[in-house]
Amino acid sequence: EAGVVQSPRYKIIEKKQPVAFWCNPISGHNTLYWYRQNLGQGPELLIRYENEEAVDDSQLPKDRFSAERLKGVDSTLKIQPAELGDSAVYLCASQGGSTGGEATNEKLFFGSGTQLSVL
């Protein structure tokens, strides 16, 4: 089974430039999350999707961040314009499916993340 795929793995940009991250979740997973992880910290939720609907975007800085999940599969997270404080790892995770086993409906599957450096 393919895991959650994110691209790019690394991105270096200058402040005020736009940047976009892409995520392909595990097939059949209806729930998709974007998290941000700062160095030495745990992941912090930015937005959660159920299929194509954003059901929790309360922690997404909407003045510069936007996200979409067209057709309820792949998702894109965008920052425009980027600021120095946006430097972090952006993680995508998916949840759901019917693979059976422990905590099928609760556990999250994470991608390897995109490490963003804003100079």
Add this chain to the structure above:
Amino acid sequence: SQKIEQNSEALNIQEGKTATLTCNYTNYSPAYLQWYRQDPGRGPVFLLLIRENEKEKRKERLKVTFDTTLKQSLFHITASQPADSATYLCALEGSNDYKLSFGAGTTVTVRA
């Protein structure tokens, strides 16, 4: 405000010993608690889930306890190996929402 606190200091232990990690929480009424492992440059990987009505759960060399009165979970790695070296994150979802929140993690280093 809601808080999830894990051992702030890194844990260095000798191979074969038991590592014990702590996760304390405040202002949550969790339906369950999860533990994840994260290696450098990788996303977290699910290890175990324990529900509010469970006191203890085991998986191979891992053991998790959950005390909702103390608002604490303990995570044990028995017979530790150098391959267990990683950061371990606890995560909580409140019983009234679907938001999975993470602690800052505890880094474990197992010396051969």
